[in-house]
Each structure stands twice: as C-alpha cells, then as structure tokens.
Amino acid sequence: MKITRFNLLVALVFLVGVGLRLYYFLTPDTKISMDEATYGVQAFHILKGERSVFFYNQPYTGTLSAYLAAMLFSIFGVSDVWLKTVPFIFSVLFLLTTYYLAWEVFKNKYICLISLLFISVTSPFWVNWTTRTGTGYPEMMVFGNLILILTLKIVFASLPKRQGLYFFLLGLCAGIGYWIQPAIIYYGLAAMTMIFLWKPTFFLLPTFYLVPLGFFLGAMPALIWNFQNSNLTNRSLFHKPFGVLGSIRDFFLLGLPVIIGVRKPFSETDFFTPLALVTEAIYGLAIGYSMFNRLKDTLSLGLGKLFASLIRLRSLKEYLKPQDILILNMLFVLVVFSLSSPFNQFVIEPRYISALYTSLPILLAAFVCLMWNRVKILGVFLGGIVLANNVYGLYSVPPNKFLDQYKLDPIISYLGERGVKYVYGEFDFSYRLVFETQEDIIATPGDNLFGAHRYPEYIKKVQLAPITQKACVFRLTKGDNCANIFGPQTPETKMVEINGFRVITYEGI
Incomplete structure (x- = not known):
C-alpha cells in the first residue's frame, strides 16, 4: 500500500492519542485507585484458581479484564503496570474503532481524521478514565463501537452472504458487552432501532436468530451466574426511576461539561469560562445541525408515506442514513440515563454517559468539515477552539491530579x-x-x-x-x-x- 501524507497524518494523530494515554497511565506515583486495587486482587485470585464472574460486591461489572490481567500476571508477574495494560489496550482499540466507525458513517477520510483528532486529544476525564481498570467502560465501548459498525454493514452494505455473520458478531459483541458493563444497552438499543427501521419484520429473517445465539455465547458467564443467583444483575440495574427531570437537568448542566472537557470531574467550575461557553456553543451547533438536517430530510420524503410504511411494517431504508445510528446512540444515552436510577448517579463524574464519546466526536467532526467546505477559515476556527479547549483542560488537570499521590x-x-x-x-x-x-x-x-x-x-x-x-x-x-x-x-x-x-x-x- 502506498504511504501518503494523509496516512502519515493519521498515524501521527493516532500516536499522539496513544502517547497521551501512556502519559496518564505511567507518570502518577499513585497508579491505581482503591477500585483498581480491588480488581487487581481479584485478578491475583483468578491466577490462583478463583473463577469469579463479577467484580467483588458489584454484580453488574464483569471480570473479563481481570482474566486478561491474570494472563499478563502469569507471564510478566503481578504489578499495577500489567493490571492497567488491559484498559490501555482497549483505549487504543477505541481510537481505531472510532476512526473506522466514522468511515462507515460518512465515507469521508477528512471526517475520519478529525474524529480521530477529537477523540485522541479529548477531555482530561476521558483520557484518565480510559487507563482505569475495573470499570469496564473502555472495554465495553470498544464492543459498542463494533455493534454500531456491524449494524451499519447489515443495513447499508448489501452483502446478503455475510448478513448471518454480521448478525452473529453483533450478538456476540452485545453479549460480551453485557457481561463487562450493562451500559452496552446504549449501543444495543440504537442498533435494534436501526435494524427495525430498516426491516420491521427483521425477526422473520432466519439469519436474525444468530443474534441471540451470539449474545448467549458472549454473555454466558453472566447468564449462568444470574441463573444461579436469582437474576441479581438485572435486579441491581432496574429499579423504579427517581428524579427523571432532575437527571435530565444534571445530564446537561453537570455531566456534559465534563464530557466535552470544559470542567474536571466532581467540579461545577469551568477551566476558563469564555472558552467553555464557546466550546459548548460549538457542540450545540453541531448536534443541533445534525438533528435538524436529518429531520428536514425525513420530512422532505413525506410524513404520510412514513406512517403508512410503519403501519404496514414496510422497510424505511429510504429514510435512513448512516449518521442516524450516532444520533440514536446519543439519544438513548440521555433516555436510559434519565430513567435508570443506577445509571443516573455520579453524573458529575460522568462514567455512566461516557458512551457519548462514540457519537459526539464524529458528529462534531462532520460539522467542522461542513463549515470548512463552506468557509475554510470558519472550519479551522471551530476545530481549533475545540482542540484548544481540550488541550487547556489536559494542561489544567495533569495525571497526578486525579488521585492523592503517595507511595505505600x-x-x-x-x-x-x-x-x-x-x-x-x-x-x-x-x-x-x-x-x-x-x-x-x-x-x-x-x-x-x-x-x-x-x-x-x-x-x-x-x-x-x-x-x-x-x-x-x-x-x-x-x-x-x-x-x-x-x-x-x-x-x-x-x-x-x-x-x-x-x-x-x-x-x-
């Protein structure tokens, strides 16, 4: 393959993202938190023969990464470095799958590049969190990206011979994701909605039943454990919702500012308020434009025809565009977060809405590229502001600011x-x-x-x-x-x- 300047630029951005995560991984004196240490103890016990399925006293965070860490311990010895290597590897895979997802959505290499740039040099919260073991979020989100990629291939690729394989892999990724971290539901709901709109009678497809087969295989450890323990995972997750309106308010006022990098976790103070306001406005314009543009396209095809197709369970593929799956992912994060009492905690340290890092960078990159095509200096300004905000946030919250620094x-x-x-x-x-x-x-x-x-x-x-x-x-x-x-x-x-x-x-x- 010919190496072009563009390929070198992609590689450079990717290496910056990897290097930044290595910096947050290796430099603090206190490399692991109390939760990470507990997960490390669990990996150590697995190495000695224990076969646990969930994080200790937390029957909804799976131990896949603990098993992977135990494998590394058996080869290289027990240490915090090898414990944190697992989420670090998945954080690198998240960069790669985000780039590929952007390609599947827009088929535009410049949108892919800018998406990679925005997720590589991102908020200090996410750079730090992607090197944290025991949470399951970096791992789950890789499988979430794969679910969206596979869904787009099923709906838009027109490869019937591979449809069965894609359905099986979709179910497998969803099953593994469910075991790791049930927040995979953000991706699963977006995928199933997209498939329903593509073919409302999808459940009549023989190949569709490879989805539950794949899910069963991927989630098997969690399913067996729940069968033996009175379905404790789902009972832990599904409670009567409380404070829905309050959760929506907190989502926008407390969670999103941390996600887009204008604040650090557990803070209601912006790093630099003028820059924060402009950055928030840019994100708002990008999201608003994406949703308004898709609504306009849908209405142009006729609401009557749309409702008639829904009533008759006919395919709505002509109404669909690949970017719809990003919008659905984003909307389901808001809806599920607001309705689920377990998820709508800790919004000020917004791990539960971190799935937004799949959709937001790509939609933002598409908006920046659109502005570039219209007025180049405007595209540069918008992208530069977002990048400057992220860099300033990373400067304000270096790696040693996330945990108390002391050696034992x-x-x-x-x-x-x-x-x-x-x-x-x-x-x-x-x-x-x-x-x-x-x-x-x-x-x-x-x-x-x-x-x-x-x-x-x-x-x-x-x-x-x-x-x-x-x-x-x-x-x-x-x-x-x-x-x-x-x-x-x-x-x-x-x-x-x-x-x-x-x-x-x-x-x-």
Whole structure:
C-alpha cells in the first residue's frame, strides 16, 4: 500500500492519542485507585484458581479484564503496570474503532481524521478514565463501537452472504458487552432501532436468530451466574426511576461539561469560562445541525408515506442514513440515563454517559468539515477552539491530579519489620496494600463498610488475627480513626508517623 501524507497524518494523530494515554497511565506515583486495587486482587485470585464472574460486591461489572490481567500476571508477574495494560489496550482499540466507525458513517477520510483528532486529544476525564481498570467502560465501548459498525454493514452494505455473520458478531459483541458493563444497552438499543427501521419484520429473517445465539455465547458467564443467583444483575440495574427531570437537568448542566472537557470531574467550575461557553456553543451547533438536517430530510420524503410504511411494517431504508445510528446512540444515552436510577448517579463524574464519546466526536467532526467546505477559515476556527479547549483542560488537570499521590513502600517496609500481617486501614489504600504485597499483608477498610464488604474474607482474617500481628494505618489528614479499633493510646500500643501516615501497632506487655 502506498504511504501518503494523509496516512502519515493519521498515524501521527493516532500516536499522539496513544502517547497521551501512556502519559496518564505511567507518570502518577499513585497508579491505581482503591477500585483498581480491588480488581487487581481479584485478578491475583483468578491466577490462583478463583473463577469469579463479577467484580467483588458489584454484580453488574464483569471480570473479563481481570482474566486478561491474570494472563499478563502469569507471564510478566503481578504489578499495577500489567493490571492497567488491559484498559490501555482497549483505549487504543477505541481510537481505531472510532476512526473506522466514522468511515462507515460518512465515507469521508477528512471526517475520519478529525474524529480521530477529537477523540485522541479529548477531555482530561476521558483520557484518565480510559487507563482505569475495573470499570469496564473502555472495554465495553470498544464492543459498542463494533455493534454500531456491524449494524451499519447489515443495513447499508448489501452483502446478503455475510448478513448471518454480521448478525452473529453483533450478538456476540452485545453479549460480551453485557457481561463487562450493562451500559452496552446504549449501543444495543440504537442498533435494534436501526435494524427495525430498516426491516420491521427483521425477526422473520432466519439469519436474525444468530443474534441471540451470539449474545448467549458472549454473555454466558453472566447468564449462568444470574441463573444461579436469582437474576441479581438485572435486579441491581432496574429499579423504579427517581428524579427523571432532575437527571435530565444534571445530564446537561453537570455531566456534559465534563464530557466535552470544559470542567474536571466532581467540579461545577469551568477551566476558563469564555472558552467553555464557546466550546459548548460549538457542540450545540453541531448536534443541533445534525438533528435538524436529518429531520428536514425525513420530512422532505413525506410524513404520510412514513406512517403508512410503519403501519404496514414496510422497510424505511429510504429514510435512513448512516449518521442516524450516532444520533440514536446519543439519544438513548440521555433516555436510559434519565430513567435508570443506577445509571443516573455520579453524573458529575460522568462514567455512566461516557458512551457519548462514540457519537459526539464524529458528529462534531462532520460539522467542522461542513463549515470548512463552506468557509475554510470558519472550519479551522471551530476545530481549533475545540482542540484548544481540550488541550487547556489536559494542561489544567495533569495525571497526578486525579488521585492523592503517595507511595505505600515505606508503610509496607515498616509493617514487614514489625511482623505485621493484618491491617485496619482506609478504603483508599487497604486493597492497595493487599495487591502490592500480593497478600503478604491482609488489609480491610476500617472506615468504609461498603469497601470492607468488597471481600468479606479479609474482614474475618483481620478480626481473627493475633493482636500482635495487627496494625491500624490511617493518613494524618483523616484524624485519629485508629482509636476506634485499638482504643486510646496505652503502654501496650506504639504509634509512629511515616510519610503522612499514622501507624499503630500492639506491643504487648
């Protein structure tokens, strides 16, 4: 294949995206959060023979990545680097599948390039989140992109000989996605709506039944587990909705600003308000134009004919365009998020609406290219503003700003010297102690009941351990929480301060 300047430019943008994610992956002192450490412990247990299906005490986040991490542990040894390698690989695959999805939608290499640029140099939230293990979102969204790509091939490619294969792969990706992270529903609903509009009687196609077959195979671990555990995954996900209007408000006022990179997670303050307002306006224009343009095209074909086709269950393919699947994906994120009480939490740290990173960059890129074709300087201005906003956000929130930065090595060394094997600690680092020592030290959170019950066996082990092998470890900023465990300071206890930590051990008499 001839290497062109355009190909080199695509490769350069792709490498920038990979390099940026490597930077957020490798540079912080605190490389893993409490959730990631728990997932690392789970991968370590899998390596020793455990066959868990879901994240500890969270029966809706699957363990596929933990199994992949366990494979890496078996080859290279247990470390946080190999633990985080799995989501990093999927974050790279997300860049590639986004580029390919943009091609399937618009068949325009410049839209593909700009889509890749916007998702490579994106919000600090997403660059950081794509290197976080244990969440399932980077992995799930790769399978989500594949679902949309396969749907477009089924509807628009006119390859009947491959239709059965595409249906099977669509079901397989949906099944694996369901096991990893049920937010795959954002993609599944968009795909099934598109297929219904293409062929309302799709369920009469013999090849369609390869979808449930693929889904069953992909979701098999989750389905078997739920059969044995009273359908706990779905019961955990589907509750009576609450605060729908409030959720819609929060979606736009709290979640979207973080998604498009004008704020950091858990903040209601813009990085730079004038730039934020212009960026929000550009996104609004891009989304508004896409939806208005598709509505205008649909109306031009006649509403009467549209309704007649729906009533008679006739194909609406002439009304469809590939970009409709992006609009459907975006709309289903809003609808499902607003109606599902489990999903509409944490919008200010908007993991639950991260599927927008599939549709927004591509629709924005198409709008920028359209403006470029009309007035070149306008296209450059719009794309430049969005890119400048993303770069400023990344500058404002470097990798070490997402977690408290501290190393546990001095604590681990001290506990080893004292012969301490069991620790009451904080949720923020208890499972890190376990993971980083490969269970030479067993720790359980003394300040967080939910965190402690991530793995109840550790609670029992710490409770039953000889008191001379126990310690209480808390950061100085947390106050004297150790008094709740060992009681007031006595001659039988010894307290030392190490690098901002308070460590209390029992000396005996």
